[in-house]
Amino acid sequence: MFKKAIALLLLFVSCSLFSQQLTLKHYEGKETTFNTKVVIDSISFTGFNLKINVDDSLATLDNISNINKKLNAEGNFKFTLNDNIANISYSSGNVITVHKAMTLFEITTKPKQGFSAVIYEVTDDSFFNYDSINQAYNSKDQKIEKTIIHPKPFFSSDKIVFGILMLILGFVFYTESSKKSGWKTFYKYVPALLICYVLPAILSSFGIISDKYSETYMIASRFLLPAALILMTLSIDLKGVFNLGPKALIMFFTGTIGIIIGGPLAILLISFVYPEAVGGMGPDAVWRGLSTLAGSWIGGGANQAAMYEIYEYSPDKYGAMVLVDIVVANLWMAILLLGIGKSQKIDNWLKADNSAIEHLKVKVSAFADKIKRNPTLSELMIMLALAFGGVSLAHFGASNITDYLTSNFDAVKDKDGALSFLGSSFFWMITIATAFGITLSYTKAKNYEGAGASKIGSIFIYILVASIGMKMDLGKVLENPGLIAIGLVWMTFHAALLILVAKLIRAPFFFLAVGSQANVGGAASAPIVASAFHPSLTSVGVLLAVFGYVVGTYGAILCTILMEMASKV
Known part of the structure; x- marks a missing residue:
């Protein structure tokens, strides 16, 4: 048995009035003591009263510490701890204005063994401006998400987790290149990319590693992914990509339509065999929760958040929808990766004309072979400089663009709006990184492809794949059978329509x-799947995925309207 330890992960307490947000965030400390930051955002105040309860069956309230220096300097901060209840008050003669997240103080708790539920409850949270309560807000208006207590994995240190992921990648590539007949037969039918995805999922399922305690995915998706996009579009033949024809867009929109109609059809079908799975009233209505899946499966995280805000699904039940999203989407991705190993047979069955794709692959490969050389240390350093310099530019641009748009355009700032995706820094990071790589393809920098630019990019992509695999807990597939069934049927309609149109x-x-x-x-x-066919095709996945952000909210709203109608049949 692996050692079991419990860690507090995250508690979000957000309020709808005055766009204020009070957040409690955990960061890992000692095994027996956990510190939780209490953070406030978007508010002006001269004082506040907070009352925070800690369930004494779950943990012991130990202390209030690391009080914000500005608060201490400009006012009086007081607190009392009685029976696991923290009463915190603050008053100042000056108005304190907070535009971005500011930590007020930290709560120290000592968790008890064996708990797995809510640990904090905010029962009083009044913020005052001078002597009036014109900016106070009520707990009843808040959307309080339960604190999730996750079992600590056997390896929780990122230093070790990253090493394990690299060992997995090394093992896969070593066996894939093996001349032994057993491995040759295995990889003839199973793509190496799929194994790089599945092995971390298995380790995560057995509690050896966990994405809940690792920042590996965040680092891979925010640093290595944009770097990979730059390196893999460095030598892009943009004209060749456009010459692929309209079929790419047709299949993209087919996938979108498959999600839009698949949701209501799944509800109708499951309602005949498991009506409880599609029921619920008010905020608990299942169709409201499924709206977040529609946002995620047509667009992305920003669109998913928009649907959550628009349809106000119950926060207590939202975690189950996130689980369905992770399980079903990742299972479908695994199937697609498996299909890549048999793509030629599938193309023959579809009677597909892939001459344009093959022409692009041959053209890019011929160019790479023409300029192929053993890279020098200088060339490797220059390629990494271009890649991560571009990543820096992408993050800088994304931060400033999102700040400007959310500050000046209500349509972008409004999380309920269809244009809310423009306020996503991830969207702009991907867009800028891709544009930077395409720009370099019109310069002499494209010759670095001969020194292995796309190969370095592929390394980054495989690390990302392994970190995504770590997010998949195979043991949770059957935790919510009704919702999982809806998700699987939904994805089946999506897949069936794609196959029909492709045929x-x-x-x-x-x-x-x-x-x-x-x-x-x-x-x-999308870039992972595209690059699995050939590095030269990575940009196709990126361009279509970015387009998905644009249509995501609109398509999800239409899908939700249909799902609401289907749930009432």
């Missing part, structure tokens, strides 16, 4: 797979 227009499996992932997986996984 009718004779579209290659590449367009089917990438068109689907541009919807369901978004900008993080």
